[in-house]
Amino acid sequence: MKRIFHLADTHIGYSAYRKIDEATGLNQREVDTYEAFKQFVDYALDEKPDVILHAGDMFDSVRPTNRAISLALTQLLRLSEAGIPFVVISGNHETPRLKETGSVFSLFEHIPEVYVVHRNKYETIELDDITIHAIPHCDDIEGEKKKIKVDKNGFNLAMLHAGIKVRGKPVPVFAMGDINEQIISIDDLTGLDYIALGHYHRCTKVREDAYYAGSTERFSFGEVSDNKGFLEVRLHDDGTRKVIFHQLRIRDMVDLEPVVCDGLDADGIRRAIRTRILDCEPDGKIVRLRVLGIPLHVYHTLDFDEFKRLTKHAVHFEMRYEFKREDGGYSSASQSAFHSLHTEFEKFIDRYSGIAHIDKGRLKELGLQYMRKWQNEE
Ligand SMILES: [Mn+2]
Structure with a gap:
């Protein structure tokens, strides 16, 4: 054998x-x-x-x-x-x-x-x-x-x-x-x-x-x-x-169940986000939380400093907010606890509207790959 x-x-x-x-x-x-x-x-x-x-x-x-x-x-x-x-x-x-x-x-x-x-x-x-x-x-x-x-x-x-x-x-x-x-x-x-x-x-x-x-x-x-x-x-x-x-025993990575804002008032949305963060015990983990359909006026009342404080011992905590548009669709912007070049790049691509004919997912992937490569070569 x-x-x-x-x-x-x-x-x-x-x-x-x-x-x-x-x-x-x-x-x-x-x-x-x-x-x-x-x-x-x-x-x-x-x-x-x-x-x-x-x-x-x-x-x-x-x-x-x-x-x-x-x-x-x-x-x-x-x-x-x-x-x-x-x-x-x-x-x-x-x-x-x-x-x-x-x-x-x-x-x-x-x-x-x-x-x-x-x-x-x-x-x-x-x-x-x-x-x-x-x-x-x-x-x-x-x-x-x-x-x-x-x-x-x-x-x-x-x-x-x-x-x-x-x-x-x-x-x-x-x-x-x-x-x-x-x-x-x-x-x-x-x-x-x-x-x-x-x-x-x-x-x-x-x-x-x-x-x-x-x-x-x-x-x-x-x-x-x-x-x-x-x-x-x-x-x-x-x-x-x-x-x-x-x-192998490796670092935890968690994609949390998204917060769906439909049917929640401003208080409910803030509480739901907070609960998700606390429940996942983010210390030492890599976490992503998506917040779907958040009204813009509620977004502006969120206490981002508090979220940062609650997630500061995470290795990475990524918050992605998707706004409800007039036509019922979503437009997304992500707010990360850490505004790395990678995150900023992804946010930019998400928001940029002049490239409807291009596969944004693929573009992001390629861009991030290049950034990693440059980072490594530095
Ligand atoms: Mn390979």
Whole structure:
């Protein structure tokens, strides 16, 4: 029997919101990604799997900070010293657009038991009777895939970082909407014992032999209902397999039940908002509260200072107010406890009316992605 730990999308070095971790003085969300990875490594050291597969986006950006690199290095050395092989492919977040930029992964190449695959092409790694067919994020994933030759002696594993389209469905089903993501099919990948996928952030069984491990943290409210963790894959000698999800303990993210203002008077609305805030015990959490159909005159009577005071120990508390328009529809403006550039940008897009032909959700997503990238490169 072989035991494989499969994880992906740790996005080490990600940061968001303005909350600072008091112990380290660092961005709280950055610390959270470090903690999640460390927690995984602690678990691996206790359980000693035969191999660990990291299916890409280990780092959040092409140029992680020295701190992010140092954190990753420390954890990889712990695994290396314990003799646990660690194989990682580069994902779309950490693959440079220009080859001259060089990959951060080249720093890890000389660590015993650590195998990094980042050269824009398919590579194989042999570990005793396990063959790992690894394809990093690259220009021609479809072409590289064709090079996979399954060796019938021993176990064959594949690693890929991409969105997957499913036969018979017109739209890519497992995609993130990143500008540079690759969307592929895995219909032609057969005869492997297991395919470890990265990129899609929700842990998902795509096929009997192919899974996304999902990310190890929640990176947007779109992931609010996901459990995060990694997969343990047990491959038995008789060809059967068992896949077990292990959940990591990570920061709470809550999208509260919206306050619906219809039928409430001004007092009722103020009380409802206050109750929602207090009931969710926001300290240390990432929270969003939507207030739907609030009349403008009531909005102007809200005690924003009080809301700020009640939510000041949250890692992030986002209030989104949607106003009732004359025609019965909603127009939204969000008031965040923290007016970050991100929030201001989202508010601007929400309010801007000259772009009816543009998908605002998609525009926001792209804009936020660029901002994160600039932030990381600074
Ligand atoms: Mn990705």
